[in-house]
Amino acid sequence: xxxxxxxxxxxxxxxxxxxxxxxxxxxxxxxxxxxxxxxxxxxxxxxxxxxxxxxxxxxxxxxxxxxxxxxxxxxxxxxxxxxxxxxxxxxxxxxxxxxxxxxxxxxxxxxxxxxxxxxxxxxxxxxxxxxxxxxxxxxxxxxxxxxxxxxxxxxxxxxxxxxxxxxxxxxxxxxxxxxxxxxxxxxxxxxxxxxxxxxxxxxxxxxxxxxxxxxxxxxxxxxxxxxxxxxxxxxxxxxxxxxxxxxxxxxxxxxxxxxxxxxxxxxxxxxxxxxxxxxxxxxxxxxxxxxxxxxxxxxxxxxxxxxxxxxxxxxxxxxxxxxxxxxxxxxxxxxxxxxx
Ligand code: ATP
Ligand code: MG
Ligand code: FE
Numbered sequence: 138x139x140x141x142x143x144x145x146x147x148x149x150x151x152x153x154x155x156x157x158x159x160x161x162x163x164x165x166x167x168x169x170x171x172x173x174x175x176x177x178x179x180x181x182x183x184x185x186x187x188x189x190x191x192x193x194x195x196x197x198x199x200x201x202x203x204x205x206x207x208x209x210x211x212x213x214x215x216x217x218x219x220x221x222x223x224x225x226x227x228x229x230x231x232x233x234x235x236x237x238x239x240x241x242x243x244x245x246x247x248x249x250x251x252x253x254x255x256x257x258x259x260x261x262x263x264x265x266x267x268x269x270x271x272x273x274x275x276x277x278x279x280x281x282x283x284x285x286x287x288x289x290x291x292x293x294x295x296x297x298x299x300x301x302x303x304x305x306x307x308x309x310x311x312x313x314x315x316x317x318x319x320x321x322x323x324x325x326x327x328x329x330x331x332x333x334x335x336x337x338x339x340x341x342x343x344x345x346x347x348x349x350x351x352x353x354x355x356x357x358x359x360x361x362x363x364x365x366x367x368x369x370x371x372x373x374x375x376x377x378x379x380x381x382x383x384x385x386x387x388x389x390x391x392x393x394x395x396x397x398x399x400x401x402x403x404x405x406x407x408x409x410x411x412x413x414x415x416x417x418x419x420x421x422x423x424x425x426x427x428x429x430x431x432x433x434x435x436x437x438x439x440x441x442x443x444x445x446x447x448x449x450x451x452x453x454x455x456x457x458x459x460x461x462x463x464x465x466x467x468x469x470x471x472x473x474x475x476x477x
Pocket of ligand 2: 147148149437438
């Protein structure tokens with residue numbers, strides 16, 4: 138089964154062709170990072186307009202690289218949500234048009250199911266599994282008892298970890314997206330500053346806004362008192378505190394649910410220190426659990442992951458009609474039955 142997949146939920150216009158959910162025949166990503174850099178963040182209207190400009194070209198390139206034409210494709214998968222509504226709309230429209238014109242089944246995919254299934258490019262999944270989802274808009278522990286079942290065990294009460302990292306990067310004067318540069322800068326520093334540790338009522342929930350504020354207050358205080366601080370040390374301190382809070386919840390879930398596998402998913406899965414800590418800490422503490430970290434290039438938004446999740450959705454009979462719409466608030470736990 139060859140699936141053409143379309144992703145446009147945020148600031149990447151991406152199209153891929155994936156065979157049987159785990160073989161990438163092509164994966165094209167047109168990123169808008171250079172445009173949004175000037176604003177320090179994504180401007181939704183600007184992002185939608187660039188998706189319109191890029192989408193046809195990206196589709197053509199993905200087919201060309203796969204050395205296929207539309208008649209060779211078995212189904213069209215697309216990100217239905219969540220994401221920026223105007224951005225999603227462009228990908229949904231393109232996918233619907235292709236599916237309708239070439240009479241192909243249309244498969245709606247949840248963006249986070251995509252991030253989770255990016256791990257299929259590395260290995261087969263073993264259930265039950267636990268996915269630690271860390272991205273620009275999500276921080277979640279997802280339990281999957283089988284390949285098309287999603288139970289959210291814990292989520293963030295406020296900011297997502299990616300969002301918090303981007304904000305910390307910005308106050309440190311780093312380029313957008315801040316999280317990427319905090320990761321780089323932290324390598325040159327030591328976690329010597331004490332920042333407030335995230336606290337949550339539910340044991341498996343997350344919170345990052347207090348930690349983010351604690352970084353802002355620290356900088357303010359040092360400036361007011363005319364004191365110097367080392368930006369690399371502050372980046373390292375923020376990162377260690379955030380990642381320790383993340384791993385604390387992951388440990389609780391691993392102990393409680395005893396999964397066969399733990400997957401890392403989402404843009405922040407690209408974080409070098411997080412990848413290191415999973416190998417050096419969790420993998421040693423839980424030797425019977427298989428820890429899987431997605432290939433670096435498939436952590437941040439791409440369409441190959443949508444093709445991987447789309448293949449599983451396709452097998453489970455999930456279909457969208459040719460008049461479906463984007464759903465910016467789509468919930469992961471509802472996609473199992475979804476036919477829209
Ligand atoms: P979501 O997937 O929740 O809808 P999104 O699609 O906007 O959000 P992703 O593309 O999955 O987000 O991830 C982007 C986020 O990943 C940004 O916040 C970015 O800073 C972060 N990120 C990317 N690389 C790294 C890194 N090496 N270290 C820390 N954060 C990183
Ligand atoms: Mg992005
Ligand atoms: Fe994403």
